[in-house]
Amino acid sequence: MKQMTVGDFKAQFSSVLDQVMHGEDVQILYGRFKRPVAQLTHISEKKKKPRIPGLYKEYGPYWEDENFEITPEWLFDDMDDLL
Numbered sequence: 001m002k003q004m005t006v007g008d009f010k011a012q013f014s015s016v017l018d019q020v021m022h023g024e025d026v027q028i029l030y031g032r033f034k035r036p037v038a039q040l041t042h043i044s045e046k047k048k049k050p051r052i053p054g055l056y057k058e059y060g061p062y063w064e065d066e067n068f069e070i071t072p073e074w075l076f077d078d079m080d081d082l083l
Contacts, residue, residue: 001039002027003029004016005028006028009026023042025042
């Protein structure tokens with residue numbers, strides 16, 4: 001892991017970002033005693049799990065009827081009970 005002071009980091013910002021993008025960790029030191037205050041690491045992209053087609057096919061189709069249509073009457077049929 002590379003260590004550098006805040007002043008060096010500010011002066012070499014672009015090159016430090018290039019190093020971080022290539023996988024190197026950089027620790028930023030601050031103050032007279034050069035205490036570590038920050039660490040830059042590369043963020044790897046999260047890999048998505050492959051989708052398995054037909055995983056829920058045993059539960060049947062989502063809509064039973066091809067002619068199903070949502071109407072206001074159907075949608076708000078029991079709304080009076082809630083009010």
